[in-house]
Amino acid sequence: xxxxxxxxxxxxxxxxxxxxxxxxxxxxxxxxxxxxxxxxxxxxxxxxxxxxxxxxxxxxxxxxxxxxxxxxxxxxxxxxxxxxxxxxxxxxxxxxxxxxxxxxxxxxxxxxxxxxxxxxxxxxxxxxxxxxxxxxxxxxxxxxxxxxxxxxxxxxxxxxxxxxxxxxxxxxxxxxxxxxxxxxxxxxxxxxxxxxxxxxxxxxxxxxxxxxxxxxxxxxxxxxxxxxxxxxxxxxxxxxxxxxxxxxxxxxxxxxxxxxxxxxxxxxxxxxxxxxxxxxxxxxxxxxxxxxxxxxxxxxxxxxxxxxxxxxxxxxxxxxxxxxxxxxxxxxxxxxxxxxxxxxxxxxxxxxxxxxxxxxxxxxxxxxxxxxxxxxxxxxxxxxxxxxxxxxxxxxxxxxxxxxxxxxxxxxxxxxxxxxxxxxxxxxxxxxxxxxxxxxxxxxxxxxxxxxxxxxxxxxxxxxxxxxxxxxxxxxxxxxxxxxxxxxxxxxxxxxxxxxxxxxxxxxxxxxxxxxxxxxxxxxxxxxxxxxxxxxxxxxx
Amino acid sequence: xxxxxxxxxxxxxxxxxxxxxxxxxxxxxxxxxxxxxxxxxxxxxxxxxxxxxxxxxxxxxxxxxxxxxxxxxxxxxxxxxxxxxxxxxxxxxxxxxxxxxxxxxxxxxxxxxxxxxxxxxxxxxxxxxxxxxxxxxxxxxxxxxxxxxxxxxxxxxxxxxxxxxxxxxxxxxxxxxxxxxxxxxxxxxxxxxxxxxxxxxxxxxxxxxxxxxxxxxxxxxxxxxxxxxxxxxxxxxxxxxxxxxxxxxxxxxxxxxxxxxxxxxxxxxxxxxxxxxxxxxxxxxxxxxxxxxxxxxxxxxxxxxxxxxxxxxxxxxxxxxxxxxxxxxxxxxxxxxxxxxxxxxxxxxxxxxxxxxxxxxxxxxxxxxxxxxxxxxxxxxxxxxxxxxxxxxxxxxxxxxxxxxxxxxxxxxxxxxxxxxxxxxxxxxxxxxxxxxxxxxxxxxxxxxxxxxxxxxx
Numbered sequence: 001x002x003x004x005x006x007x008x009x010x011x012x013x014x015x016x017x018x019x020x021x022x023x024x025x026x027x028x029x030x031x032x033x034x035x036x037x038x039x040x041x042x043x044x045x046x047x048x049x050x051x052x053x054x055x056x057x058x059x060x061x062x063x064x065x066x067x068x069x070x071x072x073x074x075x076x077x078x079x080x081x082x083x084x085x086x087x088x089x090x091x092x093x094x095x096x097x098x099x100x101x102x103x104x105x106x107x108x109x110x111x112x113x114x115x116x117x118x119x120x121x122x123x124x125x126x127x128x129x130x131x132x133x134x135x136x137x138x139x140x141x142x143x144x145x146x147x148x149x150x151x152x153x154x155x156x157x158x159x160x161x162x163x164x165x166x167x168x169x170x171x172x173x174x175x176x177x178x179x180x181x182x183x184x185x186x187x188x189x190x191x192x193x194x195x196x197x198x199x200x201x202x203x204x205x206x207x208x209x210x211x212x213x214x215x216x217x218x219x220x221x222x223x224x225x226x227x228x229x230x231x232x233x234x235x236x237x238x239x240x241x242x243x244x245x246x247x248x249x250x251x252x253x254x255x256x257x258x259x260x261x262x263x264x265x266x267x268x269x270x271x272x273x274x275x276x277x278x279x280x281x282x283x284x285x286x287x288x289x290x291x292x293x294x295x296x297x298x299x300x301x302x303x304x305x306x307x308x309x310x311x312x313x314x315x316x317x318x319x320x321x322x323x324x325x326x327x328x329x330x331x332x333x334x335x336x337x338x339x340x341x342x343x344x345x346x347x348x349x350x351x352x353x354x355x356x357x358x359x360x361x362x363x364x365x366x367x368x369x370x371x372x373x374x375x376x377x378x379x380x381x382x383x384x385x386x387x388x389x390x391x392x393x394x395x396x397x398x399x400x401x402x403x404x405x406x407x408x409x410x411x412x413x414x415x416x417x418x419x420x421x422x423x424x425x426x427x428x429x430x431x432x433x434x435x436x437x438x439x440x441x442x443x444x445x446x447x448x449x450x451x452x453x454x455x456x457x458x459x460x461x462x463x464x465x466x467x468x469x470x471x472x473x474x475x476x477x478x479x480x481x482x483x484x485x486x487x488x489x490x491x492x493x494x495x496x497x498x499x500x501x502x503x504x505x506x507x508x509x510x511x512x513x514x515x516x517x518x519x520x521x522x523x524x525x526x527x528x529x530x531x532x533x534x535x536x537x538x539x540x541x
Numbered sequence: 542x543x544x545x546x547x548x549x550x551x552x553x554x555x556x557x558x559x560x561x562x563x564x565x566x567x568x569x570x571x572x573x574x575x576x577x578x579x580x581x582x583x584x585x586x587x588x589x590x591x592x593x594x595x596x597x598x599x600x601x602x603x604x605x606x607x608x609x610x611x612x613x614x615x616x617x618x619x620x621x622x623x624x625x626x627x628x629x630x631x632x633x634x635x636x637x638x639x640x641x642x643x644x645x646x647x648x649x650x651x652x653x654x655x656x657x658x659x660x661x662x663x664x665x666x667x668x669x670x671x672x673x674x675x676x677x678x679x680x681x682x683x684x685x686x687x688x689x690x691x692x693x694x695x696x697x698x699x700x701x702x703x704x705x706x707x708x709x710x711x712x713x714x715x716x717x718x719x720x721x722x723x724x725x726x727x728x729x730x731x732x733x734x735x736x737x738x739x740x741x742x743x744x745x746x747x748x749x750x751x752x753x754x755x756x757x758x759x760x761x762x763x764x765x766x767x768x769x770x771x772x773x774x775x776x777x778x779x780x781x782x783x784x785x786x787x788x789x790x791x792x793x794x795x796x797x798x799x800x801x802x803x804x805x806x807x808x809x810x811x812x813x814x815x816x817x818x819x820x821x822x823x824x825x826x827x828x829x830x831x832x833x834x835x836x837x838x839x840x841x842x843x844x845x846x847x848x849x850x851x852x853x854x855x856x857x858x859x860x861x862x863x864x865x866x867x868x869x870x871x872x873x874x875x876x877x878x879x880x881x882x883x884x885x886x887x888x889x890x891x892x893x894x895x896x897x898x899x900x901x902x903x904x905x906x907x908x909x910x911x912x913x914x915x916x917x918x919x920x921x922x923x924x925x926x927x928x929x930x931x932x933x934x935x936x937x938x939x940x941x942x943x944x945x946x947x948x949x950x951x952x953x954x955x956x957x958x959x960x961x962x963x964x965x966x967x968x969x970x971x972x973x974x975x976x977x978x979x980x981x982x983x984x985x986x987x988x989x990x991x992x993x994x995x996x997x998x999x
Contacts, residue, residue, distance in 0.1 A: 084648055088618035088640045092633075095604065095623065105595075107674075110602035112623045125601055129674040133589065133596035136681055138689075167643045175645070188804065230805040231812045233919065310592040312696040312737070313728040314974050316911075319998070321734075408586075408602040449912040449947070451926045453998035456947055458924050460916065480916065480924075482947065482994050513590055513698035514600075515973040535993060537916045537949060 042070070042114065044211070050119050051203035054098050057120040059205065061127030063100035065143060067204035067357060068123075070096045070114070071407035076163065076195045080174045082182065088167060095407035098123045102130035104140020108410035144382035144398050146359050152210030154353025157346065158247030162195035162217055165248045177221055177256040184261035185268040186223035187233075193251060194218045194243075194507070200356075208358035216349060216519055217250040218243035218507065221260055225267035234270035234477070236263045239444035239462050240288035242504045243519065245349045266463060273477035276464065276536050282439035283481060283529045284432045289461050290420070291504025291522035292445040297485045298332070298339055299418035299522065301454035302366050303401075303511075304375035308384060315511045316452025319485065320372060327388045330372040333489025338421035339367035341376055343400060348417045348521035349505050354400070356411035361400025366418065370489075378402040378413045405516040412512055419503075419523035420495075428500035429526040435494060436528060439467040440479060445504070447480065447537075458482045460537065478538035488529060496525030553603045554705045555583040557717045563625065564709035567607055570627075570634040574611040574641065576653050576711045577634070580845055582606045584704020589677035592696045594685040596678060611637035615650035618643075649869045653710045654847050662718040664839035664979075666746035669721035672701045684727050684756030693760055697727030698974045701747060708847040716843045722976035723747045724969050728929055729759040730999075731767055736942070737999050738762025739909055739929030741784065741969035743976045745839060749967075762908060762930040769942040771995055772933060778904035778960070779990040780897045780934065786887070787970030787980040788910040789923070789952040793829065794885050796921050797855055799864035799874070808921045808953060809864060817861045823956035825859040826890065833882030837967060838979035840882035850882035889983030890962030897961050897986040899937040904986075905946075906932040906939060911972060922951045926996055945999075946992040954991075961986040 042050075051068050058066035072094040079087040096119065097110035107130025109122045174191040181189040196216040203209045221238040241254045285293065300318070305311055307321040320326050332339075343350045343361040354360050357379050365373050375385065379398040382389075386396045404411035433441055444462025451457070464476040505521035555563065564579045571577045583605040590597045607630060608621040618640030622633040677699050688695035705719040726741030740758035742750045781789075802809035802816035809817045832852040833840035843849055846868065854862050863879065871878035898906065908930030916922045927945045934940070963984040971977030 085644050088644050089621070090619070090636050090640060091621040093604075093606065093621070093623045095602075097600075097602070106598045108598065108600040110600065112604045129589075129599055129601060132674040132678040133599060133681075135678060136591065136594075136596045136685060138593070138595045167640055171643070171645060188806065224806055226805045229812065230810060230814050233806040308593070309694060309696060309730065310597055312592065312694075312730060313590075313698050313726055313739075314972070316998070317730075317734075408600075408604060410598050410600045412598060447914050447916045447924065449914040449924045449926070451945060451947070451996040451998035452911055452928055453996075455998050456926065456945075456994060456996035458947060458949075458994075478917070480949075484997070510973070513974050514586070514588060514700060515975070533994075535949065537922065539917070539920055539922055539949075539951070539954075 047201050048209060050114065050116065051209065053116050054119045054123040055203065055205050057123035058098060058100045058127050061124045062102045062131065063127050065101040065205050066098060066123065067202065068096055068098045069356060069404065069407060070201040072199045073406065074163065074197045078170055078174060078193045080178060080192065081190045082178055082188065083175065085171055097404065097407045097410065098126045099410060100126040100130045101141055102127050103134030103137060105130050105134035105137045106141060107133060110408045141380050142383045143379040144396050146206055146379060146398070148207035149210050149354060149358060150207055152208065152354055155213040156215040156245050156351065158215050160248040162248040163197060173251065173256055177260040180257050180260040181221065181223045181264035184264035185225065186264035187226040188224040189221065189264070191221045191256065202354065202356065202358055204358050206358065210354045210358060212353055214352065215245060215247055216243060216507065217246050217248065219251045219254045219256055221256055221263055223264040223267040225271050227271050232271050234267050236267035236270065237444065237462055238263055242521070243349060243507050244347050244503070245351050246347050269475055270477050273475040275538055276476045276479045276534060278534060278536050280531050281534050282436050283532045284436055284439055284441040284467065285527050285529065286429060286443040287502035287524045287526060288444045288504055289442045290524045290527055292448055293459055294418060294420060294522045294524055295506070295509070296448060296450045297454055297457055297488065298367065299415045302375050303413055303415060304377050304381045304384065305413045307375060311511065314513050319453045319455050323375065323385060326372055328371065328373055331370055332367045332372045332486060333370045334492045335370045336423065336492050336495050337367055337370045337489055339418060340364065340421060341366055341399060341416045341418050343416045345417055345503065345521065345523060348503055349519035350417040350521060355402040356404050357402040359398045359400040359402065361416060364399050376401045376413060376415055381413060403518055405518065409516050414511065414518040415509065415520050417521045417523065420525060422498040422501045422525045423495040426497035426499055428496045432494055432496065432526050432528050433467055433472060434470045436467045437469060440476065440534065441465040441467055441472060455485050456482070457485065478536045480535050480537050482533045482535060488532065491530040491532065492527055493530055494528040496527070500525045553585045554703055554719065555581065555605060560705060560707035560717050561715060563607065564707060567609060567630045567634065568709065568711055570631040571611070571711060573613070573638045575614060576612040578610045578653055578708065578710040580608040581707040582704065584702060586700070586702045587672065587674065587677065588698065588700045589674065589681055590698050591681045591685055594689045594695050596681055599674065601674065607633060609633045609637045611641045613638070613641040615646040616641045616644040617647060651868050651872070653712050654714050656713045657716070657847055657849050659716055659842045659849050660834060662720060662839065662842045663834055663836055664720045664745040666721045666748065668746055668748040669701055669723045670703050672723070672747050680725065680752040683752040687756060688729055688760055691760060692732055693763055694730045694732060695727055695756065697725065699725045700975050702976065706841065708843060708845065710847065714847045716847050718842050720841065721745050723750060724974060724976040725750050725752055725755060726969055726974040727755055727759045729756070729763040731763050735999060736763045736767035737929045738766055741974065742967065743969040744967055765932070766930050766942040769944045772943045774946060774992045774994050776989045776991055778901055778986065778988045780894060780901065780904060780906045780986045781984060782894065782908050783966050783982050783984050784909045784968045784970065785907045786982040786985050787968040788913060789955060790887055790982055791885055791970055791980055792921055792923060793952050794855065797865040799866045800870040802864055808919060809861065816864060818864060820861055821859045822861055823856060823859045823953060824959040826888065826959060826962060827856060827859050827956050828854065828888040829856040830854040830886050831881035831884050832886065833884060835886065838884035838886050838981050840884045840979060844880045848878060848880040850880045853879055853881040884979035885981070887965060887982040889965040892961040892963050892986070894963060894984045897984065898934050898939060901934045901986065902936060904934040905943065906934055913972065916949060920951045921953050922949060924949045945996040947994045947996060948991055949993045950991040955987050958987045958989050959985060960988055
């Protein structure tokens with residue numbers, strides 16, 4: 001499941017409290033954030049004390065394991081349309097969540113009140129809930145071992161803290177981009193910026209105490225063109241500007257004002273573009289598009305909880321199941337396909353020092369030379385694969401994929417960055433197009449939908465170009481392709497080299513009940529897929 | 542509240558008096574602003590998840606957020622906090638005031654509303670408020686135990702919410718309402734992985750949701766859906782169960798914005814200019830409305846701006862009667878702003894699902910849809926897939942399970958191809974299984990629904 005980052009940005013103003021989580025920050029880090037509101041301060045010592053109250057209370061209530069996450073999230077959203085600022089919204093939320101294991105069952109409770117009494121009450125509440133749940137337990141939870149981290153520190157490497165940049169500067173950039181788009185022919189234009197700073201502190205009964213600060217930034221522009229007779233309208237979203245784990249430098253690098261006229265002109269051009277003829281085409285997919293196809297068709301089905309049936313009621317199960325018949329055996333795609341999980345790429349949304357249960361993530365292969373070799377896991381999940389790991393001489397360890405979107409939500413398995421590895425030959429977009437006789441080149445992600453086991457998917461895009469004889473001959477519209485995952489990846493026959501590698505991503509990757517938003521990046525290179533079914537989505541009745 | 546109850550139940554939220562005092566305290570920090578509004582949301586959420594016939598995770602949380610909107614002339618900005626001490630509230634007010642001064646003048650500025658009168662909300666249930674983790678675990682067992690005995694694998698989600706919202710401003714407007722919401726959904730799969738069935742319900746009143754019967758329905762569908770056969774994609778006569786109707790029809794409600802219609806970027810835009818008010822767009826048996834005070838689909842008695850909500854008939858006998866006007870666009874067009882509260886009721890008919898099946902020579906029965914995403918806003922065209930119970934109808938009978946199918950079609954086209962309608966019921970129409978907005982729709986039989994490909998997913 002995934003909602004787009006645009007949906008996320010649109011809804012974030014109204015639902016910020018639901019999305020955010022927030023935590024107390026170490027004093028030194030807090031002092032560095034000029035302009036951050038002086039929330040009641042919690043020093044490291046304060047948090048250590050509250051953590052020990054929580055862990056002691058949980059233990060006294062029968063918990064065999066417990067952890068607590070303190071979160072403080074600050075977000076800022078700016079929304080504009082044409083000459084108007086629609087919203088300037090600063091959000092701040094702070095609280096904590098306690099997770100307990102009693103009788104082999106999980107319990108979780110959370111509250112905004114960071115007091116000793118409330119922490120103790122919530123820890124007991126979590127234990128009580130776990131005890132209620134334990135009556136239903138058939139297979140008690142077993143946790144893979146973890147190396148404890150008594151004093152962990154990590155922070156996103158940023159150049160400019162977005163919360164220190166004057167609001168007038170941000171508004172100025174957005175309104176200037178809007179003006180440039182309108183001048184270039186857009187009838188309407190919306191633009192926005194979204195910034196997040198998350199401070200979180202994790203403590204567990206295994207002896208870890210970890211404090212991390214995470215930044216995320218996304219600027220966005222959508223230009224809309226309307227035909228003169230009001231019979232058609234088309235939009236162009238700035239999807240090649242991905243959300244990133246960066247500071248305000250990401251806004252500067254996005255050059256919204258300079259790019260806006262092109263986005264507007266492309267929206268206008270789409271109105272007059274040729275409707276696609278249905279049929280089979282070779283597709284040359286730009287990284288600004290392909291990241292979402294990887295997200296939906298590769299990253300989601302290789303989540304172990306899905307493969308085991310734990311998400312059957314919403315996100316779904318997986319065609320990559322049962323694990324014992326898939327690991328090391330399933331031919332996922334062509335030998336050119338190599339996919340790796342990581343939480344370390346600079347600027348990526350999933351980058352952290354430790355996951356939300358204190359595991360230090362390492363990069364791991366998911367698909368190697370076209371063969372599926374591993375799932376994404378948490379501490380609870382890794383033991384399910386013990387036999388496979390033993391056979392392949394590897395330890396039974398979590399890959400560090402635990403994440404909770406806020407203090408109010410329980411952590412569970414969420415995808416890390418799941419990225420395609422570049423090819424050994426240094427080639428890129430232009431070389432792939434030049435090598436293609438009859439095809440369609442697609443830039444930017446658009447409409448997307450995939451079934452609950454991740455077989456059948458349909459993807460649109462932002463821009464579609466017809467390729468004939470190795471050349472782009474014109475723009476197309478109303479294009480979507482339908483695919484069956486293993487056949488689609490089996491048709492991968494040409495990929496770009498390291499220099500063509502780009503990170504795409506989303507803030508709003510949805511999974512779980514209640515649905516939580518995960519922020520994740522997917523690196524990839526321009527890639528060609530043979531003989532894919534293309535439909536025309538423009539219907540009148 | 543006793544220690545035991547406060548530990549066990551999810552029921553913490555601010556009372557009317559507490560909200561009013563908090564709003565007053567917050568507005569007391571207003572200094573530089575010409576006007577200000579405070580929105581308060583307070584409440585608790587409790588959930589229990591289950592998978593493979595046992596509870597898997599759960600959560601109980603409590604939060605209160607205070608959102609301050611401050612105005613400097615025609616400029617405004619918003620700041621939110623969930624820390625309720627004086628220093629945090631003052632900071633939230635000052636942040637909003639500071640940002641407002643830095644914002645450009647808003648050409649669409651509207652002053653805050655004066656004091657309003659509100660009806661009492663009708664979406665509070667003591668049964669929902671009293672549901673605690675033990676009660677949730679009992680509901681899980683009512684589904685999981687029979688599933689296990691039957692050799693099936695049950696998965697699901699129970700979500701219960703209790704809370705209050707309040708609005709107050711510097712012009713004397715004060716609004717308060719409390720509400721509950723609950724939803725229970727379950728997906729039951731066969732052990733061999735060849736069959737999957739779903740059932741779910743949502744209501745503000747937990748007493749109206751029957752866990753055991755939902756579990757039994759999902760189990761029955763799981764068994765019946767084993768070993769599905771492939772059918773050719775194409776145009777089919779389809780009997781949609783109410784959940785599937787709700788999945789699709791709510792997209793029409795989402796597309797009703799008058800401004801987008803008038804701007805030429807909506808299905809409700811009229812070619813050549815203007816909007817489709819007064820035009821017949823769907824079958825004359827179709828009426829779509831929102832009504833916050835209809836006990837079946839009750840919603841909030843006021844909007845976030847403090848506007849009293851009221852019944853809105855969107856489509857009456859197939860004709861567009863109202864579009865959704867925000868305060869600015871309403872003023873510009875010289876009409877009253879819409880404040881519908883967001884729930885949705887669709888008119889029904891007298892056919893039973895059995896009658897719809899028995900009158901169908903060849904067609905499909907669809908339980909629900911999944912991964913619905915917009916493809917073309919010009920026609921409200923969506924794509925998505927059937928899921929958890931898709932069956933072939935031949936010569937008036939369900940003859941076998943079929944593989945899931947992807948469609949590309951619009952609820953507008955669908956409502957132009959109506960063959961029969963049944964009795965409306967409350968459905969869980971949100972894909973994520975949360976309570977969502979109240980949706981009450983009938984089962985429906987339509988012709989020529991457009992399926993474009995097959996899926997192997999079960």
